[in-house]
Amino acid sequence: MIEVGNVTKEFSLSRQLRREMGRAYKDAKSIKAVDGVSFECAPGRIFGLLGPNGAGKTTILRMIATMLKPTGGFIKVAGYDTQKDGQRVRENIGFMTGQTALYDRLTPNEMVKYIADLHGMEPARFTERRDELFTLLNIHEFADRRIGRLSSGMKQKTSIARTIIHDAEVMVFDEPTEGLDVMTSRAIIDLIRSCSSDGKTVIFSTHRMGEVKLICDDIAIIHKGILYFNGTVEQFEAQMTKESYEDEFIHLVGEG
Numbered sequence: 001m002i003e004v005g006n007v008t009k010e011f012s013l014s015r016q017l018r019r020e021m022g023r024a025y026k027d028a029k030s031i032k033a034v035d036g037v038s039f040e041c042a043p044g045r046i047f048g049l050l051g052p053n054g055a056g057k058t059t060i061l062r063m064i065a066t067m068l069k070p071t072g073g074f075i076k077v078a079g080y081d082t083q084k085d086g087q088r089v090r091e092n093i094g095f096m097t098g099q100t101a102l103y104d105r106l107t108p109n110e111m112v113k114y115i116a117d118l119h120g121m122e123p124a125r126f127t128e129r130r131d132e133l134f135t136l137l138n139i140h141e142f143a144d145r146r147i148g149r150l151s152s153g154m155k156q157k158t159s160i161a162r163t164i165i166h167d168a169e170v171m172v173f174d175e176p177t178e179g180l181d182v183m184t185s186r187a188i189i190d191l192i193r194s195c196s197s198d199g200k201t202v203i204f205s206t207h208r209m210g211e212v213k214l215i216c217d218d219i220a221i222i223h224k225g226i227l228y229f230n231g232t233v234e235q236f237e238a239q240m241t242k243e244s245y246e247d248e249f250i251h252l253v254g255e256g
Helices: 015-021 057-064 086-091 108-118 123-136 152-164 182-197 209-215 233-238 245-255
Strands: 002-012 030-041 046-050 072-077 093-097 170-174 201-206 218-223 226-232
Touching: 002 057, 030 057, 030 072, 030 201, 030 218, 030 226, 046 057, 046 182, 046 209, 057 072, 057 093, 057 170, 057 201, 086 093, 093 152, 108 123, 108 152, 123 152, 123 182, 152 170, 152 182, 170 182, 182 201, 182 209, 209 245, 218 233, 218 245, 226 233, 226 245
Parallel strands: 046 201, 046 218, 093 170, 170 201
Antiparallel strands: 002 030, 002 072, 218 226
16 A cells, blocks of 8 residues: 655755756745645555656655655555655565666676565575566566666566565556567566556556556546546546547646
8 A cells, every 4th residue: 555645845946956947946945846745556456647747756756665755744655654664665665767777787687686685585485586577577588698788678677577576565667668669568567467466556657648548547647746636547537528548638737
């Protein structure tokens, strides 16, 4: 379970940042990236966090993963408060982003083993889990090549395997299919679906409405840090005034 309650996040603006952001921010001391957002993600369901670039999606996910602290409100992951019990949250979460760095001199096998060791996985359980994930993501054929020599799709698959090797209760995916080919994207979507089938809590951000229709049970739409919709996919479809998900999304964001 993930509980996000009236969460706000403000970032201080330096003089240099104010100059870079333009005249509208010349007197601003801070910027509000997330403004009073609340939602819940339930086990066994896939929660899609939607919004255009710069909407605040990644900021919310990083607060869930304890990488950032909220300015206001609270976040609980698997029953633990992210600010009071950060270590327990990190033990129960897997966080994956397209910008996650990998060690180029390691192989996928070594990279995943390193993360498993950090989480104290038993050798037999690690081998079983690794083989299962490497088969699902078709990693076996390049498992012993150095990561620095892999394609972007191969690196993304390695990053996914590293994220979920410890079989965490809560999974967070930030734009997991961004910039990937159709085959790799489908493999990752299938893996996200399998996490949900295993009863895990899954949240992922995307701006691809096709992915939303394909796998989401619940969705939240944010724009400029403000929540514009929060409910099931069925509820979203019931209130649609446009013919497609894409048009309805643009309509909601455009009105905002």
